[in-house]
Amino acid sequence: MLRRTLQYLQQHDWDDGIINLYLKLIPEALNTSQTFTADGITFHIVDVFLPELKKVADDHLSSEKIIVMVRPFSHLLATTPDHSLRDAITTSIFEPLAIAMETSVTQKLLINPVDLSTEFLNLAKDPKWPRSSANRKSLYQLRHRFASLTVSVCGGQQLEQDVTDDGGPLKSKIQKSVW
Secondary structure, three states, X not given: OHHHHHHHHHHOOOOHHHHHHHHHHHHHHHOOOOOOOOHHHHHHHHHHHHHHHHHHHOOOOOHHHHHHHHHHHHHHHHHOOOHHHHHHHHHHHHHHHHHHHHHOOOOOOOOOHHHHXXXXXXXXXXXXXXXXXXXXXXXXXXXXXXXXXXXXXXXXXXXXXXXXXXXXXXXXXXXXOOO
């Protein structure tokens, strides 16, 4: 079903209107606390999402669209009380993206690390998301992980930050990407 959905998006040239429908449906499928979705299905979607997206996207998906496509997983990471699900999202979605950026600039799904770092920072500091210290810590760890890639991958990209004791930023300034 996931592959078919992604193929449908590809067939329609990753149309923003259709992606918006996807963005309304996928969070419902992933949110086990408000639906009758079994945890196993949620974990399965998390496990297969990135490989399926790589197969379907095949170099035809912009950094911005990739960010949009993984956003439901970022939001789930921000809100889930389940530490196993947080770990699964990190290891199956975001860590492979970071590793791809570290190992080669020619990977099929390469996104601008500044964009993803900013996404995590905005989620971590947004008051509308419920915060447990573990969720906040996970978001800031990923923010720092992708921020560290901005310098090595973006050729001199600068990221300035001051951090608190728990790893959260006091202020952050991200200069325009040199991607």
